Amino acid sequence: MISCTEFIPAYSDLFRFLEKRDGKESVIRFWHYLSDYFLGNLQETVKKEGIQGCWTYWSRTLSEEAADFKMELDTQKGIFKGVLRRCPSKGRLLKLKHFKAYPDYCGHCDVLYRRVLEPLGYDFYLDMSECDRATCRFYILRKGDRKPGPKPDVGTSRKKKPGVRTKPRA
């Protein structure tokens, strides 16, 4: 048996195995399969409870995964926001000195959750810009509640050093 506490490296290596066999496309196909056949509990919970279902689902899974996280739910605005200050899965992979994680390990979250939530009427935004530090933020919003315009600020960008410009002046 592989302990559930050692699942993450096994999962990461399954992505690597599939990619080596059949390319990145095969990894994406597997993520679709997993989303369809394994995330039924998220789908059912959100169908039944609406945006509150996101709270129900992630409060259990992130607690069982001993994550360092913050969640925020606003049922009136139809917004759920999760901040993983230290993703337990990526954090574990980063700690392993003898084991190389699949480079796009975090990509599975974007594919799996989006595929469940979008057909249920929610937008899913995931910021993976700090994945290399096991930090990410996701934002789920009831479709139609968002006004047209730029993507919501999910509080993702690293703080800029004072005086450092990201764009050259015209």
Place this chain on the structure above:
Amino acid sequence: MAHKTMSCKASDHEYLHKDFHGALSAGIEYLHTHYGEQAVRDYLREFTRKYYAPLRRAIRQRGLAALKVHFETMYTRERARFRVRLTRDELVISVAACPAITHMKSHGYPVARLFHETTRTVNEALCEGTPFKAELAEYDPETGRSVQRFFRRSR
């Protein structure tokens, strides 16, 4: 309640998310269906050789005592009922019910047809390059009850 927040530190909870057994099972079934039985064994063997490299090194250095510690730690953490018997040349682990299968069955996750390979292939791969061999002496696919035996290879 219209607005609520929750903040947790890693130390607030124990790391034990048993639904991961269901995800591994789904992965095994997917590989089996799309790539065949041998792919399941190849994947598990490759993973074991890489991820458990420190354990395999410990087996070469300290023998079956290293494996005993590994299994005791794992099955205790997973709250399994198990017995371990270690002699100079043999380690026998008797597990009353596989905690992964117990969890999957009680939560409605399908158990992959080749789920037992997570025991058999993994144990065999753990022993590669060591003086020991692994044998899945008994296995009940319904409950995952098993007798796992590790013994010294004949010279």
